[in-house]
Amino acid sequence: MVWFKRSQFLILLCLTILVIGSMKLTEFDLSKFRDFQNMGDFLSKWFPMNTESLPFLFQESLLTIAIAFLGSLFGLIIALPLSFMAARNTSKNRFVFSVTRFLLSFLRSVPEFVFGLILLTTLGPGPFPAVIAIIFHNIGVLGKLISELIESADKGPMEAMLAVGAKKWIGNLFAVLPQIWPNVLSQFFYRFEVAIRTSLILGLIGGGGIGQQLFIHFKTFQYQLVSVDVLLIMIMVIMVDYIGSKIREKVI
Amino acid sequence: MIEFKSVSVTYPGAKEPALADVNITFQKGEFVCVLGRSGAGKSTFIRCINGLQPVSEGYVKWEDKTLSEMTHKETLEVRRKTGMIFQHFNLIPRMSVVQNILTGLFGYKKSYENLLGLFKSSDRLQALEAIDQVELTVEPTRRVEKLSGGQKQRVAIARALVQNPKVFLGDEPVASLDPGTADRIFQLLKKTHVKRNLVSIINVHDVILAKKFATRIIALKDGKLVFDGTPEEFDDKVYADIYNHSS
Numbered sequence: 001m002v003w004f005k006r007s008q009f010l011i012l013l014c015l016t017i018l019v020i021g022s023m024k025l026t027e028f029d030l031s032k033f034r035d036f037q038n039m040g041d042f043l044s045k046w047f048p049m050n051t052e053s054l055p056f057l058f059q060e061s062l063l064t065i066a067i068a069f070l071g072s073l074f075g076l077i078i079a080l081p082l083s084f085m086a087a088r089n090t091s092k093n094r095f096v097f098s099v100t101r102f103l104l105s106f107l108r109s110v111p112e113f114v115f116g117l118i119l120l121t122t123l124g125p126g127p128f129p130a131v132i133a134i135i136f137h138n139i140g141v142l143g144k145l146i147s148e149l150i151e152s153a154d155k156g157p158m159e160a161m162l163a164v165g166a167k168k169w170i171g172n173l174f175a176v177l178p179q180i181w182p183n184v185l186s187q188f189f190y191r192f193e194v195a196i197r198t199s200l201i202l203g204l205i206g207g208g209g210i211g212q213q214l215f216i217h218f219k220t221f222q223y224q225l226v227s228v229d230v231l232l233i234m235i236m237v238i239m240v241d242y243i244g245s246k247i248r249e250k251v252i
Numbered sequence: 253m254i255e256f257k258s259v260s261v262t263y264p265g266a267k268e269p270a271l272a273d274v275n276i277t278f279q280k281g282e283f284v285c286v287l288g289r290s291g292a293g294k295s296t297f298i299r300c301i302n303g304l305q306p307v308s309e310g311y312v313k314w315e316d317k318t319l320s321e322m323t324h325k326e327t328l329e330v331r332r333k334t335g336m337i338f339q340h341f342n343l344i345p346r347m348s349v350v351q352n353i354l355t356g357l358f359g360y361k362k363s364y365e366n367l368l369g370l371f372k373s374s375d376r377l378q379a380l381e382a383i384d385q386v387e388l389t390v391e392p393t394r395r396v397e398k399l400s401g402g403q404k405q406r407v408a409i410a411r412a413l414v415q416n417p418k419v420f421l422g423d424e425p426v427a428s429l430d431p432g433t434a435d436r437i438f439q440l441l442k443k444t445h446v447k448r449n450l451v452s453i454i455n456v457h458d459v460i461l462a463k464k465f466a467t468r469i470i471a472l473k474d475g476k477l478v479f480d481g482t483p484e485e486f487d488d489k490v491y492a493d494i495y496n497h498s499s
Contacts, residue, residue, distance in 0.1 A: 008292065030363050040405070047370075060287060149363055156338060156340050156341075156342035157343065157344045157345070158344060160336070160338065160343070160344075160355075160408075161355065161358065162304060162331065163304060163331055163334065163336040163421075164332065164336075164355060164356050164357075164358050164359050164411070164412075164415060165328045165329065165330075165331035165332030165333075165358065165360075165415070166328075166329065166355070166358035166359055166366065167328070167358075167360025167363055169363075170358060170363055170366050170367065171358070173367075174297035174344060174355060174366070175344060176360075178344050178345055178346040178347055179344075179346070181346065
């Protein structure tokens with residue numbers, strides 16, 4: 001047992017206790033799959049797909065993409081300067097660093113669904129509060145992730161920019177951003193993909209888009225439309241993933 | 253032109269100073285090589301000249317002005333007049349040769365001009381001339397990470413040249429290069445130095461290069477200035493004194 005230390009066995013024991021405890025809390029029971037047949041019966045109701053409403057559902061899908069795109073892009077645009085303020089090596093001082101980190105933690109700790117519920121009361125139902133909810137959460141997530149990328153950037157170019165007499169913020173921007181840009185893009189496209197799934201959830205509270213249609217079709221037992229909704233969602237997610245990887249390839 | 257008066261630098265948490273009571277003056281036209289073992293304080297010394305490293309005691313004077321008493325604007329002006337090259341080149345990755353060279357003009361431009369890349373055609377011409385001067389034979393639009401070590405250092409020198417510097421600083425600029433390339437880079441530095449009548453202060457590990465190119469050699473040991481003389485005066489005894497292990 002030369003590969004293992006005694007402390008690792010303790011970690012394994014703790015992990016086992018956590019797994020058993022979580023399984024009890026979540027009623028995790030694989031034997032329930034004995035009624036697998038029911039799922040098969042249920043899924044059979046999804047076919048054949050009802051393609052009559054495809055043009056309308058396609059339009060709703062575009063709305064979902066628009067919500068996710070704006071939510072992610074505006075989130076990124078606002079998160080970028082904040083992330084420089086929230087990184088130890090580029091922040092103006094300790095106070096700015098702490099306040100920005102706290103703000104980002106706060107935004108990250110509130111789920112989009114909760115932001116959506118709060119915003120619905122002032123902005124009314126529709127896609128706009130969904131966009132804002134996704135922006136808020138993405139500022140928190142992207143701000144933290146990008147600030148960590150900034151902290152791990154090579155400090156050599158930053159020193160070179162100071163040495164040429166550039167202002168600190170200009171130097172930081174030019175020395176750091178090109179270094180982290182491919183990773184920033186990766187994070188952006190990942191958040192875009194997550195935002196598509198989030199906008200589906202926001203559809204349940206009136207955020208619009210294909211998520212809202214999925215919710216309506218499910219509640220009204222229109223399973224042949226549900227299958228079309230699910231297919232469109234899958235296509236959207238795969239498409240964003242594909243485009244993201246292609247753009248990243250080009251940038252690198 | 254540049255004066256160190258009782259300069260000491262102690263890093264936070266360190267017991268011993270990185271630089272201890274250094275007194276020295278540099279004049280226009282001097283090509284100075286700084287020798288010393290790793291950790292002797294050479295990089296700290298170089299960084300004190302353009303204020304990248306603040307001093308703990310004493311002062312560094314530029315002509316008649318003390319660096320630590322300068323306004324932020326004046327400090328930026330000193331840096332603008334100081335071309336600096338580094339061991340690992342410190343170029344901006346994913347940017348082209350010419351874009352990297354143009355960053356040397358950042359100290360001369362307004363923030364919005366830097367941010368939007370608003371460079372005049374004369375600036376671009378200056379960058380292309382710098383490419384010629386450093387005898388770089390690659391496409392100006394080529395990304396810098398695709399260049400060899402020697403080519404990267406030439407880009408770094410070109411970046412420093414467009415600053416139109418009065419002082420040239422080098423922090424072990426040839427330490428990552430093979431001996432042949434290192435010699436050629438030093439030839440280039442010396443040629444530029446003579447042509448522009450600069451003060452050049454360069455950290456180097458290679459004593460042969462220092463003796464071949466320097467007009468003056470100084471040496472640091474444990475943060476103290478232990479030698480200041482001509483290359484001829486830097487003999488085997490001095491070498492042994494500087495590089496022999498004290499512990």
